[in-house]
Amino acid sequence: MTPARRRTIEFLLDNLVWLMLITVLVIFSLTIPRYFQFGIFANILEQSTYVGVMAIGLAMVIISGNLDLSVESTAALSAMVTGLLFASSGIGLGIDLGPAIVMIPVSMLIAVAVGTLIGFINGFFTVKIGMSAFIVTLASFIWVRGLVVAISGGRSAQSLAPEIRMIGIERLFGIPLLAWISVLCFVIFAFIMAKTPFGRYITLVGGNEAATFRAGIPSGRILWMSFVLAGALAGLAGWLLAIRTSGATANLGVGMLFNAFAAVVIGGVSLKGGIGKLPGVYAGVLLIYSIHTAINLMRLPAHWTQVILGLLVLAAVLLDTLKLRLRERLL
Amino acid sequence: MKLSRRVFFGTVAAAALASAAAAQDKGTIYYMVPTLLDEFQTTSVDAIEKFMGDVGYDVVTLNADNKTDIQQSQMSDTILLDPDAIVIAPVDFNALVPAIDEARAAGIPVMIFDRQITDTMIDLTSVAGTIEIGHVAAAEIKRLLTEKNGSVTGTILQVLGDPGDPYTLDIQQGFEERMEGDDVTIITQPAMQWEASNAGSIVADELLATPDIDLIFVHAAHLAVAAVASLEAAGKAPGDVLLVSSNGAPVGLDLIRQGWEQVEVEQPLFAQAAALAMFADKVVNGEEIEPGTYDVLGLQSELTIEEWGPNIKIPGAAITADNVDEPRFWGNLQAPDDPITPVE
Numbered sequence: 001m002t003p004a005r006r007r008t009i010e011f012l013l014d015n016l017v018w019l020m021l022i023t024v025l026v027i028f029s030l031t032i033p034r035y036f037q038f039g040i041f042a043n044i045l046e047q048s049t050y051v052g053v054m055a056i057g058l059a060m061v062i063i064s065g066n067l068d069l070s071v072e073s074t075a076a077l078s079a080m081v082t083g084l085l086f087a088s089s090g091i092g093l094g095i096d097l098g099p100a101i102v103m104i105p106v107s108m109l110i111a112v113a114v115g116t117l118i119g120f121i122n123g124f125f126t127v128k129i130g131m132s133a134f135i136v137t138l139a140s141f142i143w144v145r146g147l148v149v150a151i152s153g154g155r156s157a158q159s160l161a162p163e164i165r166m167i168g169i170e171r172l173f174g175i176p177l178l179a180w181i182s183v184l185c186f187v188i189f190a191f192i193m194a195k196t197p198f199g200r201y202i203t204l205v206g207g208n209e210a211a212t213f214r215a216g217i218p219s220g221r222i223l224w225m226s227f228v229l230a231g232a233l234a235g236l237a238g239w240l241l242a243i244r245t246s247g248a249t250a251n252l253g254v255g256m257l258f259n260a261f262a263a264v265v266i267g268g269v270s271l272k273g274g275i276g277k278l279p280g281v282y283a284g285v286l287l288i289y290s291i292h293t294a295i296n297l298m299r300l301p302a303h304w305t306q307v308i309l310g311l312l313v314l315a316a317v318l319l320d321t322l323k324l325r326l327r328e329r330l331l
Numbered sequence: 332m333k334l335s336r337r338v339f340f341g342t343v344a345a346a347a348l349a350s351a352a353a354a355q356d357k358g359t360i361y362y363m364v365p366t367l368l369d370e371f372q373t374t375s376v377d378a379i380e381k382f383m384g385d386v387g388y389d390v391v392t393l394n395a396d397n398k399t400d401i402q403q404s405q406m407s408d409t410i411l412l413d414p415d416a417i418v419i420a421p422v423d424f425n426a427l428v429p430a431i432d433e434a435r436a437a438g439i440p441v442m443i444f445d446r447q448i449t450d451t452m453i454d455l456t457s458v459a460g461t462i463e464i465g466h467v468a469a470a471e472i473k474r475l476l477t478e479k480n481g482s483v484t485g486t487i488l489q490v491l492g493d494p495g496d497p498y499t500l501d502i503q504q505g506f507e508e509r510m511e512g513d514d515v516t517i518i519t520q521p522a523m524q525w526e527a528s529n530a531g532s533i534v535a536d537e538l539l540a541t542p543d544i545d546l547i548f549v550h551a552a553h554l555a556v557a558a559v560a561s562l563e564a565a566g567k568a569p570g571d572v573l574l575v576s577s578n579g580a581p582v583g584l585d586l587i588r589q590g591w592e593q594v595e596v597e598q599p600l601f602a603q604a605a606a607l608a609m610f611a612d613k614v615v616n617g618e619e620i621e622p623g624t625y626d627v628l629g630l631q632s633e634l635t636i637e638e639w640g641p642n643i644k645i646p647g648a649a650i651t652a653d654n655v656d657e658p659r660f661w662g663n664l665q666a667p668d669d670p671i672t673p674v675e
Contacts, residue, residue, distance in 0.1 A: 033540075034539065034540040034541075037539060039539040040536065040539055040540075043532070043535050043536055043539065046535070047532045047535070050528065089581075089582060089585045090581055090582055090585070149367050149368065153373060154367040154368060154369065154370060154372065154373030155370050155373060155581070156370060156553055156556070156580075156581075156582055158556050158582045158585060159585065159589075165563075168560065168564060169563060169564050176564065241528060244528055244531060244557075244560060245527045245528050245531055245556060245557045245560055246556060246557075246559070246560040246563075247556060247582075249368070249370075249527050249553045249556075250367065250368040250369070251368035251369070251524065251525060251526055251527075252526065252527055252528065253526070253528070254368075254524045254525075254526045255523060255524050255526060255529075292532065293532075293536055296520060296532065296533055296536040296537065296540075297536060297540050299518055299519070299520065
C-alpha cells in the first residue's frame with residue numbers, strides 16, 4: 001500500500017463518524033419533508049448541547065480507563081440547585097442578584113461547583129480508596145438522583161430568572177447561544193486533550209496505567225482530575241438544561257446517560273480506555289440528535305419511536321465496529 | 332403561592348399531630364406511591380396521609396421509583412406486615428393483579444388510587460378517569476379553536492408522556508375519540524420518560540416543521556413548562572400558540588396566570604384521596620359500600636358497583652384564567668380545612 005493511499009484510508013477511518021453524520025443528514029434531508037432547513041439544523045445543535053457537554057467529561061473518564069455513570073444525576077442535581085435558587089415559581093426561591101452580568105456567572109459557578117463536588121467524591125473513592133469506578137459512580141447515579149428528590153420534595157422549580165433565561169433565548173448568527181456554549185466546550189477540551197500534557201497523560205493512563213506510573217506520571221492525580229472534570233462538565237450541562245427548560249423537575253435529564261454513552265461509543269472512544277478523540281464524540285452527539293429530530297419529524301407512532309432509535313444507534317455502533325476491523329485489516 | 336404551600340404543609344403537620352392518637356386507635360394503612368419524581372404523586376402522599384389521619388389511620392408510604400418489580404416486592408413485604416389496608420397507585424395497571432389477589436386472600440383489603448385496575452376484584456377504586464380527562468380536554472380545545480378560528484378547525488400538536496405509560500395513552504384515547512369527525516389535524520409525539528427537555532425538543536422541531544400549529548396539548552403540566560420555553564425561544568408571545576395541559580400541577584396554574592396556557596384539565600387529587608378516607612372504615616371492616624352520589628370535597632361523585640368492585644369516579648375540572656385561584660384545585664396546594672368525615 002502506498003503511503004498516500006494509507007493516509008487517505010486512515011483519514012477516512014478516523015473521521016468515519018463525520019461521514020456517517022453527513023450521510024445521515026443528506027438522507028434525512030432528501031426523504032423527510034421540512035428536514036432540510038437552517039432552523040432544524042440549529043435545533044439539532046441546540047438539542048445536542050446538554051448531552052454533548054456531559055459526553056465530553058464522560059469521554060475523558062472513559063479514555064482514562066474508567067467509567068462514570070453519575071453524570072446524568074449530577075446534571076440533574078445542578079439543574080435542581082439552579083432552579084431552586086434562581087427560579088421564582090414552584091419551589092424556587094427566586095434569588096435576585098441583580099443584572100445578567102452577575103446572575104449568569106454566579107448561577108453557572110454554583111452549578112459547576114455542585115458537579116465538581118460530586119466528581120471529587122467519585123474520584124476520591126475510585127482513586128484513593130481503590131474502589132471500582134463502575135460501583136462508585138453507579139452508587140452516585142442513585143444517591144445523587146435521590147438527593148434531587150430530597151431537596152425538591154419531588155416538586156419542580158420553574159420560571160428561571162429572565163437574566164439567566166436570556167442564554168436560552170438569544171441567538172448568535174441564527175444559532176442558539178446554548179449551542180455555541182457546547183461548541184466552545186468541545187473546542188477547549190479537544191485542545192486540552194490533544195495539545196496539553198494533561199490531555200496526553202489521560203490517554204496514556206487509559207492505555208496502560210502501570211506503565212505511565214512507572215514513567216513518573218502522576219496517574220492517580222490524572223484519574224482523579226478526570227472525574228472532577230467530568231463532574232464539573234455534568235454540572236455545566238445541568239445549568240444549561242435548567243436554562244433550556246426554565247427551571248427543573250425531579251426527573252429532568254432522565255435517559256441522557258444512555259445518549260451520552262452512545263455518543264461516546266459512536267464517536268470512536270474505546271470503552272477499554274486509551275483511545276478516543278473529542279471531535280468524534282461531538283459528531284456522535286450530533287448524529288444521535290439528528291436521528292431524534294428525524295423521528296420527531298417523521299411522526300412515527302409513539303410506541304415505535306424507542307425501537308427505531310435503538311436500532312439506529314445499534315447500526316451506528318455496528319458501523320464503528322466494522323471500521324475498527326477494516327483498520328486492522330488494511331493498515 | 333409560597334405562602335399557600337406553607338399553609339398547606341402547616342395544615343398537614345398540624346393535622347398529623349392532632350390525629351396521631353386517633354391514628355393509633357384504628358391502625359395502619361400502607362400507601363404504594365408509584366414515584367416521587369412527579370408533583371402529582373408527591374402531593375398525593377401528603378393528601379392521603381392527611382385525610383387518612385383525619386379518619387384515624389396512620390399511613391406508611393412506600394415509593395416504587397416507577398418500577399413494577401419494586402412495587403410487587405413492596406406488596407409482598409407489606410402483606411407479611413398485616414396492615415389494616417393497602418392503597419396502591421400502580422406503576423403498571425395490570426402487573427399488580429397477582430399481588431393484589433394475594434393481599435386480599437390474606438384478608439388485607441386493597442384500595443386503588445388514581446390508576447384503574449379492572450382485571451380483578453378491588454375493595455374500592457377512586458379515580459378521576461383518565462379517558463374522561465381526555466374528554467374534558469377535547470371539549471375545552473374545541474372551545475378554544477372555535478374562539479380562534481371561528482370553528483373547530485386547525486392543527487393540534489399533542490405531546491404525550493412516556494408511550495409505555497397507560498395513563499397518557501388513556502388521555503390520548505379520550506381526547507382523540509372526542510375530536511373524531513372534526514376538521515383538525517392532530518400531530519402526536521411522545522416525550523420519552525415524561526422528561527421535560529424531550530417535550531421542549533418536540534415543540535421546537537414541530538414549530539419549524541408545522542409553522543401553522545394552532546394549539547399544543549401536553550399531557551402534564553411540567554411538560555408544558557418546557558413547551559413554553561421552546562415557544563419563547565422561537566420568539567412567540569403568550570397566546571400566539573394556544574396551550575392546554577392536564578393534571579393541574581402548580582406549574583400549570585402559574586402558566587395560566589402568566590398567560591402562556593389557556594386551560595389546565597385538573598385531576599381532582601384532593602377529592603380522589605378524600606374519597607378513599609371517607610370509605611376507609613367500611614373497607615377495613617369489610618362493610619358493604621352503597622352505590623350512589625356522594626359529596627366529596629364539594630364535588631358530586633358517582634359511586635358505582637362495577638365488575639371489579641366499588642368504583643368512585645370524581646369529575647375532573649377545567650382550570651382557566653377565570654377560576655385559577657380557587658383553593659379547591661390541588662395545584663394551589665391548599666388542603667381543605669374541614670376534616671374528612673367517614674361515611675356511616
